[in-house]
Amino acid sequence: MGAEEVQAKLRNIAADFSNQVIERQKRQELDPADFVRLKDAGFLLTGVPADQGGLWQGAAVSSRQYADLVREIAHGDPCVALVAAMHPAVTTFFLGVEEVDDAPEAWREQRQWVIDTARDHWWGTVTSEPGSGGDIMKTKSLAEPVDGGYALTGDKHFGSGSGHADYMVTTARTAGSELPELFYLQNKDVPWDGSTGCKLTVPWDGMGMSSTQSHAFRFDRFPATKAASTEVLVRVAPTSAQVSNMMFTGVVLGVADNALAFARSKLDGKIEHMRAFEQLEWVRCQNELWLAEQAFEGALRAIEAGEPDAHLTATRCKVACAELIEAGLARMAKVVGGASYSRAMPLAQWTEDVKALGFLRPPLPLAYDQLMA
Numbered sequence: 001m002g003a004e005e006v007q008a009k010l011r012n013i014a015a016d017f018s019n020q021v022i023e024r025q026k027r028q029e030l031d032p033a034d035f036v037r038l039k040d041a042g043f044l045l046t047g048v049p050a051d052q053g054g055l056w057q058g059a060a061v062s063s064r065q066y067a068d069l070v071r072e073i074a075h076g077d078p079c080v081a082l083v084a085a086m087h088p089a090v091t092t093f094f095l096g097v098e099e100v101d102d103a104p105e106a107w108r109e110q111r112q113w114v115i116d117t118a119r120d121h122w123w124g125t126v127t128s129e130p131g132s133g134g135d136i137m138k139t140k141s142l143a144e145p146v147d148g149g150y151a152l153t154g155d156k157h158f159g160s161g162s163g164h165a166d167y168m169v170t171t172a173r174t175a176g177s178e179l180p181e182l183f184y185l186q187n188k189d190v191p192w193d194g195s196t197g198c199k200l201t202v203p204w205d206g207m208g209m210s211s212t213q214s215h216a217f218r219f220d221r222f223p224a225t226k227a228a229s230t231e232v233l234v235r236v237a238p239t240s241a242q243v244s245n246m247m248f249t250g251v252v253l254g255v256a257d258n259a260l261a262f263a264r265s266k267l268d269g270k271i272e273h274m275r276a277f278e279q280l281e282w283v284r285c286q287n288e289l290w291l292a293e294q295a296f297e298g299a300l301r302a303i304e305a306g307e308p309d310a311h312l313t314a315t316r317c318k319v320a321c322a323e324l325i326e327a328g329l330a331r332m333a334k335v336v337g338g339a340s341y342s343r344a345m346p347l348a349q350w351t352e353d354v355k356a357l358g359f360l361r362p363p364l365p366l367a368y369d370q371l372m373a
Helices: 003-018 021-025 032-040 043-047 059-074 078-095 104-118 232-267 276-304 310-341 347-354 364-372
Strands: 123-125 142-146 149-159 167-172 181-185 198-202 215-226
Touching: 003 021, 003 032, 003 043, 003 059, 032 043, 032 078, 043 059, 043 078, 043 104, 059 078, 059 232, 059 276, 078 104, 078 123, 078 232, 078 347, 104 123, 142 215, 149 167, 149 181, 149 198, 181 232, 232 276, 232 310, 232 347, 276 310, 310 347, 310 364
Parallel strands: 123 167
Antiparallel strands: 142 149, 149 215, 167 181, 181 215, 198 215
8 A cells, every 4th residue: 555545545534534623623532433544544554664565665755755644634633643643753763773783683673573563553652751841862761671671760741642552652761871762662551540650640731732642651660662772762863853843744734724724715705805904914824834835845855855964954844834834823813803713613723733833842942952053
């Protein structure tokens, strides 16, 4: 199954989702049935290499395809799209590095295991930590070797898809290690009351992306599996940045698509009668959304061309689009008027949803630090 076929199926699913837009915007939790439909459409193949029947063909090819896929889903439900995007975003940690020097056989075996599970199971991430500013290299979590693996201790938050994802990627330090290392764990079907070492500390209650279940947890000697290679986290960072930044931007561009279509429907036949302020804001809104599209396309071309700094270009794109789209939808709300604030209309919630792009990894302060450096 190719990316075009998967996208066509996702387009039909998104059309069904969009018929429930107001109901979905009121949700505080994910619906497992939505992800069964995405799985049946072939979306999980984003975590499987093309030479094994999947969609992954490296960042130069897959960044655009994956961004298009999640943008399609966002036309129906941005929360579902964002959580779905985590699957390829984190399986890229394993797919993006085929060979390592420090543990070649163990890495090949583990990488293949991840690929095999990615065909039928959802992957997500619970990596961010309070006080880290979104920098996964600043983890304070500790992983202690135990029989059969490691025991993870530390606080984590923004675990999008918690309770939905079968496996969650995270980072922690081990005794004597200079850099954090990559781990994965399974906390979907275990109690979150602390009895198993996993305690739900703050349920997600975000103003935007409200049903993503991006919960916070405290882990106390919770079972975890360490990546077989200690070098992979640093090596895969540029590839991960390219793919994840373009997908996250694709989700929010999908929301902007929805908002622009809604605004045009409300303004149909009225544009020529708008007041000067409204006309000015409407043109500025369209300019900002157009500029966001240009940034998105420019970053994708840099990735496709294999430019050495394409990972930074992708980060720059995400930063620019976060600011442009948020500003554009704020102007749009002023032009549409009172309908922007009605709970019977979707624009207000979409406006909150687009703000999420500024908080997604890397969040704006960290992104600017990376670009300045």
